[in-house]
Amino acid sequence: MSNQAFDRMISIIKSFLPSSEKLPSNYYETKKLMKGLGLAYEKIDACSNNCMIYYGSQVNDMQCSICNFPRYKPQVGKGKLVPHKVLRYxxxxxxxxxxxxxxxxxxxxxxxxxxxxxxxxxxxxxxxxxxxxxxxxxxxxxxxxxxxxxxxxxxxxxxxxxxxxxxxxxxxxxxxxxxxxxxxxxxxxxxxxxxxxxxxxxxxxxxxxxxxxxxxxxx
Ligand SMILES: [Zn+2]
Incomplete structure (x- = not known):
């Protein structure tokens, strides 16, 4: 489910609830709430071919040390670097x-x-x-x-x-x-x-x- 779909779903649920409800308003607020409860997750970049994860001593590597596959997708302009694959921990x-x-x-x-x-x-x-x-x-x-x-x-x-x-x-x-x-x-x-x-x-x-x-x- 995309963030936008989650936001829309939350707004529909909230419309059915009494005005005193305390449900988070969107994905961002829900994520913040989960983090506060100690239920957050970490993102760890990984090689697209499953050879390695960018973790520990290899956290700053830019390409896979085994198959040389690049860590990030080709950058568009000055946009943020987007990894090919991300592990959620x-x-x-x-x-x-x-x-x-x-x-x-x-x-x-x-x-x-x-x-x-x-x-x-x-x-x-x-x-x-x-x-x-x-x-x-x-x-x-x-x-x-x-x-x-x-x-x-x-x-x-x-x-x-x-x-x-x-x-x-x-x-x-x-x-x-x-x-x-x-x-x-x-x-x-x-x-x-x-x-x-x-x-x-x-x-x-x-x-x-x-x-x-x-x-x-x-x-
Ligand atoms: Zn690899």
């Missing part, structure tokens, strides 16, 4: 902090500590892999507040109806501290990365996971 830390900040969710973040193995497989905590992890990393397992995460991704074509080939890959994080009734619900599945197309990242997806891996190392 949504930091995980503020989202996890919010789970512990709210009394509605904080108590469920230690659900696993009281969970007793059921005879059925209803949660990853029932799996042998989980129990093996606890045995091998007992210093991590001893504190129920330590966060256990799952990562999943899949590609889709947002332009499928138009027949335009395009592969977009969102990367999601699931929080397995939460009980089965919560961990697979939308509010607790966090989008961590949005890898735009048109080309699918396929075997180079690890290139795009770098900011997430760096953040997980700090956590």
């Amino acid at each position: 949504l930091p995980l830390t503020p989202r996890l902090q919010r789970l512990y900040m709210s009394s509605h969710t904080a108590e469920y973040m230690i659900w696993c500590d009281n969970y007793r193995d059921s005879s059925q497989m209803v949660h990853p905590a029932d799996s042998e892999a989980w129990k093996h992890f606890d045995r091998v990393h007992s210093d991590f397992a001893i504190d129920a507040r330590n966060v256990r995460l799952g990562l999943c991704t899949d590609g889709f074509n947002p332009n499928r109806n138009n027949g335009i080939p395009y592969s977009c890959w969102p990367v999601f994080i699931t929080v397995y501290n939460l009980p089965p009734s919560m961990c697979m619900k939308t509010p607790y599945i966090f989008m961590s990365l949005l890898i735009h197309g048109p080309k699918s990242p396929t075997s180079n997806i690890d290139v795009f996971l770098r900011p997430l891996v760096d953040e997980l190392k700090v956590l």
Whole structure:
């Protein structure tokens, strides 16, 4: 959805609401609100051929160090430089902090500590892999507040109806501290990365996971 379409949609929604409503008026205000809630995202330029991202020591490079593809599209006049491809990265830390900040969710973040193995497989905590992890990393397992995460991704074509080939890959994080009734619900599945197309990242997806891996190392 374009910014203009979002603005029009917001104005229609607002027209149905009472005059005391406090909904943001446009895309810019909504973005500002989200940033204030700690739900902002970072833009990281990437090579159009998925070789590398302009991150860390390569943040100021002007072309791909592997395939030499230029970072930016040809500049028109004195206009702003526009990158060929941009990775959207949504930091995980503020989202996890919010789970512990709210009394509605904080108590469920230690659900696993009281969970007793059921005879059925209803949660990853029932799996042998989980129990093996606890045995091998007992210093991590001893504190129920330590966060256990799952990562999943899949590609889709947002332009499928138009027949335009395009592969977009969102990367999601699931929080397995939460009980089965919560961990697979939308509010607790966090989008961590949005890898735009048109080309699918396929075997180079690890290139795009770098900011997430760096953040997980700090956590
Ligand atoms: Zn490249």
